[in-house]
Amino acid sequence: MNRVAVFFSGLPGCILPALLLLAWSSFFLTAEDQISVFLSLISLAACVIVAVRMRWGNVLRDSIAAHERLWDACLIAIMLALLVLFREDHYSLFLLGTIMAYATAVMGLNVQLGYAGVLNFSCASFFGVGGYTAAMLMAGTGLPPLLTLPLGGAIAALTGCVLLLPVLRTSGHYAALVTMAFALLFRVFLDVSEWFGGPQGIPVAPLTIAGLDFSRGISWGDTEFSFYLKYDLLLLLVLCLAYSLTRRLERSWIGLALDAVRSDEVASACFGINIQRWKITAFTLGNFLSGLAGALYAMMLAYISPANFTFADSLLFLSILLLGGIGNIQGVLVATVLVVIIPEKFQVIQEYRYLIYSALVLLMIVFRPVGLLPRKPRVYTGNPA
Amino acid sequence: MNPSIFRKSLLVCCFALFLAFSGAGLQPAEAKTTVKVGYIGPLTGGNSSIGLGARNAAELAIMERNKNPGGEYAFELVSLDDECKPNIGVQSATKMAADKSIFGAVTHYCSAVALGTVDVYHRFGLPVIIYGAVHPDITYAHNYPEVLRIIGTLINQNQVASKFMLSQGYKRFAVIHDTTDYGKSHKEFFTKYITEGGAKVLAEFGVTADQQDFTVELTKIKSLNPEVIWFAGLYPQGVRIRAQMEKLGINAQFQGVSGLKSDAFITGIGPELAEGCLSFLEGSPLEKLPKGEEFMKAYTARDFKNAPDAMAPFSYVAMSQIMDAVEKVGPDRKKIAQTLRAIKGEDTLIGKVSYDDHGQNSEPYVSKYVVQDGKWLVWEDSEYASGKRNLKK
Numbered sequence: 001m002n003r004v005a006v007f008f009s010g011l012p013g014c015i016l017p018a019l020l021l022l023a024w025s026s027f028f029l030t031a032e033d034q035i036s037v038f039l040s041l042i043s044l045a046a047c048v049i050v051a052v053r054m055r056w057g058n059v060l061r062d063s064i065a066a067h068e069r070l071w072d073a074c075l076i077a078i079m080l081a082l083l084v085l086f087r088e089d090h091y092s093l094f095l096l097g098t099i100m101a102y103a104t105a106v107m108g109l110n111v112q113l114g115y116a117g118v119l120n121f122s123c124a125s126f127f128g129v130g131g132y133t134a135a136m137l138m139a140g141t142g143l144p145p146l147l148t149l150p151l152g153g154a155i156a157a158l159t160g161c162v163l164l165l166p167v168l169r170t171s172g173h174y175a176a177l178v179t180m181a182f183a184l185l186f187r188v189f190l191d192v193s194e195w196f197g198g199p200q201g202i203p204v205a206p207l208t209i210a211g212l213d214f215s216r217g218i219s220w221g222d223t224e225f226s227f228y229l230k231y232d233l234l235l236l237l238v239l240c241l242a243y244s245l246t247r248r249l250e251r252s253w254i255g256l257a258l259d260a261v262r263s264d265e266v267a268s269a270c271f272g273i274n275i276q277r278w279k280i281t282a283f284t285l286g287n288f289l290s291g292l293a294g295a296l297y298a299m300m301l302a303y304i305s306p307a308n309f310t311f312a313d314s315l316l317f318l319s320i321l322l323l324g325g326i327g328n329i330q331g332v333l334v335a336t337v338l339v340v341i342i343p344e345k346f347q348v349i350q351e352y353r354y355l356i357y358s359a360l361v362l363l364m365i366v367f368r369p370v371g372l373l374p375r376k377p378r379v380y381t382g383n384p385a
Numbered sequence: 386m387n388p389s390i391f392r393k394s395l396l397v398c399c400f401a402l403f404l405a406f407s408g409a410g411l412q413p414a415e416a417k418t419t420v421k422v423g424y425i426g427p428l429t430g431g432n433s434s435i436g437l438g439a440r441n442a443a444e445l446a447i448m449e450r451n452k453n454p455g456g457e458y459a460f461e462l463v464s465l466d467d468e469c470k471p472n473i474g475v476q477s478a479t480k481m482a483a484d485k486s487i488f489g490a491v492t493h494y495c496s497a498v499a500l501g502t503v504d505v506y507h508r509f510g511l512p513v514i515i516y517g518a519v520h521p522d523i524t525y526a527h528n529y530p531e532v533l534r535i536i537g538t539l540i541n542q543n544q545v546a547s548k549f550m551l552s553q554g555y556k557r558f559a560v561i562h563d564t565t566d567y568g569k570s571h572k573e574f575f576t577k578y579i580t581e582g583g584a585k586v587l588a589e590f591g592v593t594a595d596q597q598d599f600t601v602e603l604t605k606i607k608s609l610n611p612e613v614i615w616f617a618g619l620y621p622q623g624v625r626i627r628a629q630m631e632k633l634g635i636n637a638q639f640q641g642v643s644g645l646k647s648d649a650f651i652t653g654i655g656p657e658l659a660e661g662c663l664s665f666l667e668g669s670p671l672e673k674l675p676k677g678e679e680f681m682k683a684y685t686a687r688d689f690k691n692a693p694d695a696m697a698p699f700s701y702v703a704m705s706q707i708m709d710a711v712e713k714v715g716p717d718r719k720k721i722a723q724t725l726r727a728i729k730g731e732d733t734l735i736g737k738v739s740y741d742d743h744g745q746n747s748e749p750y751v752s753k754y755v756v757q758d759g760k761w762l763v764w765e766d767s768e769y770a771s772g773k774r775n776l777k778k
Contacts, residue, residue, distance in 0.1 A: 090483040090509070094476060188593070192564050200520065200566040201471055201497050203504075301475055303501030308472045344476065347465050351428040351437060 014067060017060065018074040020047075025078070026085055028341065029092045037345045064330070065376075075333070076240065083232055093228035094300070095341060100235040101297035103336040106320045107242045107329055108289030113318075114327035114375070115255060116282030117262030118167060119176045122183035123317040126287045128309030129156040129186075130294030131204070132196055135304060138205040145207050149238075149295050156291020157284045167283060168276055171265075183311040190306035201305020204298045207231070214299070231300040238296060242289050246329050249285075258282055259378075323364065325371030334372055417459040420716050422447070422707055423481045423490030424464040424700070425474070425502075426517070432469045435494050438694035439516055440464050442701040443491050445687055446708070456712050463487055467498050474498035475505055482509035488716045489513065489707035489725075491700050496520035496566055503532050512710075512722035514703035517696040519667075520570060524745040531722045533740055535703045536696075537667045537749025540574050542643060545751040546665045547578035549764075550613065550640065553776065559611040559637070560589045561602060561626060563618035568594075571617035571642050587611050596622070599629050607635050612778060619644040623662075624653035631658055638777040643667065646754055646761055656759030661769070661776055664754045668735045670763060671698065676734045702733045 024047075028040040051060070064071050079096075086092040105127050112118045130152035137148040166178040191199045206215030207230075214234075218225040249255050260268035261278050269275055298304045320339045324331030342360065346353035424443045427436035447460045465481060467474035474493065481487055482505055492506075493499040494517035506513050507529040515523060515534040519542075524534045550558075558579060562568035569591075576586050587609040590602040603626070606614060614637045616626055623645045630639065639662045641650075646664040671677035680701065684693050706725060714720035729739045730748075741747040753764035757774070768774045 091476075091480040094479050098476070191593075192591070198566060198569060199497065199564070200500060200570075203501075301472055301501070302504060303471055303475065305471045305497045305501070307470045307497060347477070347480075351433065351466070353466065354429050 014063070014070050014074050018078055022078045022081055025337075026082060028345070029082070029086065029095065030089075031345060032348070034348045037348055041342075061376075072243075076236070079236055083229060083236075087223065087225045087229060090226045090228055093226050093232055095344060097228055097232045097235050097300050098297070099336050099340045100232065100239045101293045101300070102317070102320065102340055103333055104235070104239050104242045104293035104296075105290040106317055106324075106332045106336060107239075107246050108286035108293070109317055109321055110286075110327065110329055110332055111246055111249065111258075111282050111289070112286035113321060115250065115258040115262065116279055117258075118279050118283050118286075119172075119179060120283070120286065121176055121179040121311070121314050121318065122163075122186065123286075123290055124309045124311070124313035125183045125186040126156040126160060126290040127294035127297070127313075127317070128190075128304075128306075129159050130291030130296075131298030131301075131304045131309070132190070132202075133291070134295035134298045135202050135204040136196070138299075139202070145205075145299075146209050149292060152295025153288040153290075153292035156294065157288040160284055160287035164280055164283065168279060180311065183314050187306050187310055190309075197305070199306055201303060201307070203303050204301065206302065207234075207296075207299045215302070228300065231296070235296055235300070238292065242292075243329060246289075250329075254278075254281075256378075319361070323361075323371055325374040327375035328371070328373050331371055331373035331375070417457060418716075419461050420458045420711050421461045421463050421484075421487045422704065422711075423487045423492075423511075424462060424704070425467050425477050425481060425490060425492040426464075426494050426700075427469040428464070428466040430468045430470075432494055434691060435517065435694050435696050436466075436469075437691040439491075439494065439696040439700035441687070441689040441691060442684065442693060442697035443704040445684055445689075446701045446704040448687070449683065450705070450708050458708075458711055458716070460708055460711075467493060467495070467502075469495040469498060471498050471501035474502050478502035478505040479509075482506055482511040487511065488711060488718055489721050491516050491703040491707065493518045494696060496523065496570075499523045500526075503527065503529060506531050510718050510722075512707070512718055512725055514706065514725065516699040516703050520566065524743045528743055530726065530744070531718075533725055533744035533746075535699050535706075535735075535738060535746045537746060537751060539571055539642075541749045542665050542667060542751050543571060543574040543578055545753070546640070546642070547575055547582060547584075549665075549753055550579065551582040551584060554778075555612045555638065556584045557609075557611045558584060558586050558613045558615050559606040559609060560586055561599070561606075561614065561616045561618070562589070562591055563594045563622060564591045565594055565618075567619075567644065568617040575615065575617065575642075592618075592622070594618070594622070597625065599626050600633070603629055603633050603635060606637075607633055611637055613638045613640055615640045616645070617642045620647040620650040620653070623650055627654050627658055627662065636777060638663070640664075648761070651756060651759055651761070656756070659756040659759065661774070662756045663776075664761070666695075666752055666754060667749055668698065669750055669752055673763065674734060674736065680734055698735050702735050702738065705733070706731070706738075 024040065024044065031037045031040050082096060105123060109120060109123045112120045133152040133155040134148045137143055137151060138145060163178065163182055167175055170178055190196050196202065206213060208214060214230045215227055217227045218229065257273050257278050260273055261275050265275055316339065320335045321332060323339060324335030343353055343357050346356055349356060424440050426439050427433050428440065444462055447462050451459050463481065465477040467477050481490055489512045492513045493502065493515050496518040499515050499518035500520060500523055503523060510531055512531045517536055519536060519539045521538045521540050524532060560572060560576060562572040580586060588606060592602065614630065616623055623641050627639055641662065641664045643664065643666045646666045651659045671681060680698060706728060710721045710724040714724050726740050726744060731738045736750045737748045738746050739748050754761045755764050755767050755769050757767045757769065764770050769776060
């Protein structure tokens with residue numbers, strides 16, 4: 001066991017699982033028929049089971065904790081490698097883009113629910129506010145398109161201010177109800193306002209940065225890169241920023257304050273922590289991230305309608321967070337991949353796909369209710385490894 | 386090690402194996418060259434009954450074609466779900482259109498989805514025939530050579546409906562519509578044609594798709610005393626509105642759009658109140674068509690789990706047209722799109738089909754229906770048309 005631990009603690013410990021992950025994900029993304037889809041799922045399950053039985057999980061976890069930068073670099077490298085591998089495959093690139101946009105939005109939800117404990121059942125609505133902001137700004141104003149991204153986030157955060165008072169004054173189930181009501185209101189509001197395209201939805205102009213049209217492919221020599229590649233690269237950048245922001249937030253004293261607010265409001269108030277301030281901060285920051293992701297996603301999708309941002313979609317975001325393990329952003333990454341890709345791959349079984357998908361979710365809840373990668377308690381003394 | 390973990394993992398493996406083998410091994414061996422064609426529609430969610438029926442019809446068309454010994458190609462169906470959501474629709478459309486081995490597809494029931502995906506089909510050059518989405522912009526907002534639509538737009542339906550109502554001498558209308566895209570666009574065109582014809586719209590009410598009580602709207606309408614209450618929406622609401630009209634003692638003619646024409650409307654409200662209600666629907670009724678009965682027979686013989694529902698004939702014809710085009714010019718997306726565009730006056734299951742310069746079927750036949758003795762009858766066959774009975778004035 002000791003030798004295994006030594007092996008896993010260095011660079012090779014990083015490279016080997018990373019390569020395995022790369023190979024698996026590229027196989028899974030291209031899996032088209034039933035047999036290869038289920039083979040890849042079975043192989044994943046087998047790997048996880050073997051890893052758990054051999055107690056490699058802990059070793060791996062320690063390695064991740066000890067060499068976090070290395071692991072982060074590895075994940076980015078895997079993503080880039082996948083993008084290069086699928087440079088011409090529009091569909092896979094689109095899926096990868098969706099994963100990154102969703103992951104960014106869930107990072108926002110994680111700040112709210114995972115850190116500060118503020119319930120938000122309307123994450124998809126803020127995602128939608130970002131998307132609609134992008135659509136309206138690109139169509140109606142001459143603002144530089146790149147600026148619409150942060151503006152999408154800002155408007156989402158601003159819209160969230162409507163909810164601040166009720167969210168602060170309520171707690172538990174009631175706070176959940178308030179945000180649920182907002183999600184429903186948002187949908188109805190979009191349905192009846194002609195200006196936003198009504199129930200039919202509106203087209204979103206493609207992004208252009210410094211004359212670079214994101215709706216066109218890139219040809220470089222003989223290879224023709226898909227236009228989705230540009231969006232994916234930008235989304236990767238945004239995801240990295242969101243990731244490092246939340247990671248730093250978690251580790252800072254702000255994160256500590258947020259944790260305290262979540263764990264026990266009375267106790268933290270006694271220690272002089274301003275509960276309302278931190279709840280507002282977390283809620284606004286989370287909405288900003290969701291809105292930012294929504295704006296970029298809308299541009300990639302090129303067409304949005306209220307049906308994309310329903311209460312059910314908010315539940316989807318929430319389930320990503322629960323599946324990954326509340327509070328752990330590495331878990332969010334893993335869970336987003338699963339939640340986005342598995343139903344899509346189950347297209348091969350047609351109308352039964354959600355049945356199987358729900359069965360998998362149920363199995364998950366039975367066997368691992370804390371999520372795939374639950375958050376670890378903070379360690380302050382010595383080397384966490 | 387831990388025996389319970391082992392047992393659990395065994396369970397998961399068994400489950401996965403069961404999944405892997407439950408659906409495999411269905412493809413028959415073929416000597417002909419196999420060409421893939423696609424279908425996208427709502428297979429899950431609230432509109433799945435329409436989507437599944439249409440998919441089955443597409444599958445039926447392909448099975449019949451493959452059984453036929455003539456022809457150079459064997460066809461294989463790739464069908465995807467759009468859930469009636471634009472984002473999922475774009476995802477599925479991207480998957481299908483980017484797959485170079487697919488040469489044509491029959492797609493979409495929901496207008497919002499089709500509006501989002503036409504750009505994708507154009508970008509990748511996949512010829513598609515839209516079988517069920519009726520929003521005008523799907524074909525008329527652009528001129529993509531790849532996009533065709535076999536079903537009429539709701540423009541056609543409302544032209545026929547308004548012309549009919551005007552010819553019956555109605556002049557004063559009260560309008561209720563649901564606030565979905567369906568209800569709103571119907572309202573837009575119906576009120577346009579009806580006012581152009583010299584009639585007056587006394588009042589307009591938008592209602593949400595799940596509203597239960599219409600007392601406020603109907604009381605207002607009663608004071609205006611219209612000849613016709615026109616409702617654009619689906620039959621569950623139609624039932625409520627018609628029932629509450631009776632309760633308030635409004636004696637006006639009740640007229641609906643295609644969404645009202647369901648047997649569930651009559652059973653929901655009883656034949657007495659339903660008597661004389663009007664509706665308009667694209668296409669001729671199946672039993673009126675020479676090949677309609679044949680189609681129903683073939684469909685039921687296949688033992689599909691779902692009823693064909695309203696859109697199955699359209700999907701069937703569209704799929705047949707794509708396969709005809711493949712047989713004619715071979716698997717070449719561009720040529721297939723051109724061949725489809727060139728279809729003029731083809732006799733099909735749903736009547737004549739011709740595509741105009743926007744790829745829109747320009748001969749959409751709209752049938753008029755009236756309820757007589759608890760049944761939807763084609764207007765021309767009813768006792769109302771022959772003058773035996775009269776609509777309300």
